[in-house]
Amino acid sequence: MPTSDVSTPPVHVTESAARRRAIYAGVIGNFIEWYDFGLYGFFAVTISVLFFPASDPTAALLSTFAVFALGFLIRPLGAFVFGWIGDRIGRRASLLAAVILMSLSTVLLGLLPTYASIGVWATVLLVALRMFQGLSAGGEYAGATIYVVEHAPRGWRGRYGSLSPAAVGVGTATAAVVSLIVTSSLTEADLSSWGWRIPFLLSGPLGVIAIILRMRIEESPEFQAVRDSGQVESAPLAEGFRVAKKSMATVFGWNMLNGVSFYMLTGFTVAYMMKVSELTYTASLSALAVALLFYTCVSPFYGLCVDKLSRRQVAMFSSLGMAAFAPLAFFLLQQQTFASSLLALMGIAFFAAGVTSIVAVSMVDLFPARIRFSAGAVPYQISIAVFGGTAPYVATWLGGTSVELAPGYYLALISLIAASVAWFGFKGVDENTNAELIARSAEGVEQ
Template sequence: MTDLKTAEIAGARKKAVSAAGIGNFVEWFDFGIYAQFITIISMKFFPSDNPTASLLSGFAAFAVGFLARPIGGIIFGNIGDRVGRRTALSGAVLLMSGATVAIGLTPSYESVGLLAPVLLVAWRILQGLSAGGEYAGSGSFIIEYAPSHRRALFGAVNPMSVALGTAAGATVGLVVTQSMNEASLESWGWRIPFILAGPVGLVGLYLRLKIQETPEFEAVREAAAEAVHPPIVRAFQEGLRPMMVVFAWSMVTAVSFYLLGGYMVAYNTEELGLGRVDALTSYIVALLVFAISCPLTGLAADRWGRRPVAIAAAIGLAVAVIPSFHIMGMGGLGATMLGQGLYGIFAGAIALITPVIMVELFRPEIRYTASALAYNMAFALLGGTAPLVATWLIARTGDPISPAYYVVLFAAVGLVAVLVGLKGYYAKDSIRSLQMGTEADKV
């Protein structure tokens, strides 16, 4: 390999990681804003004399977006596996930003009646379609550019950018909350972060349009375009078992992340009695801890193997989640940050494994579609419903710790998935991918 070739690959890799990571950041900045203002949105679009009923309706609308994710995975997966990752990812970020801006511009129930919640649900469905194509695509894009001995570390960009995008949305929410009185915030201030998604999304789109397709996809582009059966058919024909593994692991990923990313602000305010500023502050800190945990876990997975690190992550989450909720329940900002931070460490470790196995268990020709469908089916069932279930569990049992038991249940599911499902996929838990190395691996 010439020095020029090496420089070209390294430069393309840097652009790919930046564009995919920033685009992913934008997607979850948009997607996560909803959770930050869920209590206000619930009152505006689902008014009720019972605050819990309004909140449950708001979380139900949150869950609707997840139900659309498998469909989005199929649509964008087909584009990504036939036309290219870049085209699919550019469309995904544009759709997400447009739908998010639309939420910010939609009139409330008081102004237009039932049309308001109908439109809100419609925008959430469009957000869900976009999110369904985003995570698998950006993970494939980043890891396909990575050297084989650093794939888990490169894969950390995906969950990190999700956490940082969500935290950025929360930070904007915190700034908006602190800069105006409660009446103004509830009247119109909550709309500002949603409207900001427009220009932020255009930045993400610009970056994605400037990048080159991955070498791994380019090597199979012609065969993929001429294949008789669409990627979704071939995914079931060739990749059913790994799809089941990804689905099972994504179940614990969905529950653990969306109890943090979609529920904790409401939990902090409604159950722990924190003010909105303290609730958002604690939430942001937990997301930052989550983000830091991802590359550290990636380094471990590259050093010691995917399977043993995944086993440790599942056990660690099951052991830590109940104490973390007890610590949060002690009251005060400090205890809440400590408890949520402890939870964030293991939720981040769980999340790191997900994009790695989504790439390494499938051939490039079906990778986007197969991984997106398996991943998004789990998130449709358990991601969007996690805040709803947590709210219901507390209302039904009166126990503020009850959501932790829900996490323990799915940590056990994840543990079984890696103990049984991953056995044999990584010979002696090798740190190398199942895919053949490319010239880029030598850079």
């Protein structure tokens, strides 16, 4: 008697219906994942008081950002685990497990007792839940992006890929708006007592919706072809290191900028605007929400450019543009006006959207389907962990030095490094010209 397999699609649907379901399931998963993950950064100040009591508020805030970084350091393990599931069992199984883990972890965080209630155990449990969130995030973005792009019609990979960063922008912006509504509607005492929990608890019903959608999707056509041909890899990551080291290094190098730019924007700028720009929490969070919605709107534009131009052209524009704008952005933030701060954030968001648009297609363009999830997700998440997870901490430390624009100079330096990676790593790589590269990888020829 046949046994049930979570990777087996429940029903057969037409190709167009399968694409629609793939888009919905991938987009909502990324939306929820970054709604959940973004909340921690937006409530950093509150969390620092409730879980890291200290006589020095800056020290407490730095401890909070250190735990923020810890959630990233576990991501490579999540990429390995969920990548193995995605390349061995199927994309569908991996995506379903990832969104369940993230939603459950976030709801539990919203129920967590504070330091005043259970002492140091509150901090320990907070760290544990952040690690589970990081484990889930390690497989979500790469997996959902790969799954959606694998459903794209020929010549549409960039546009399909742009849906992932757009969903991330909407999810993070929604977290900002919900946080803003909660904080502006409650007194400081109520916020610290119970109000901060509401945005985290909302992850529950959102997660249920995502789980239902992902239970109804079919396997991606490219992985199904791998399975049908009997080419499923038993150790996809090891095979990636054997035949695709250059591509993995390219993903790692490019994502330095992706991690620093996006997480400096979402995990650092609110606290920075409150301290340096002397804006209220409401004004700071409002500026970030607008910038994230702008990020969402320009992502499809970049997706179209990726399809119509070369990957390298879009990568060079966004990285060099970020390098030039980053110091100016922090100069604008120091002008202590809402308009200048908003302009600074929107500028960073504009170039960050271009950076992320390349991420979406590179993990498909650079690797054959049989190792794609593992070989793409692991270097992506290692880079995000090292550079993205530490971005708020590093930026906070640099912001306290005598060099006023130090955080901007750091972002500019990372941008220039990423530009050099793009120049060499994306040369000749696009949907139409990378057939030889993929063929060589399939034959086991080292890049």
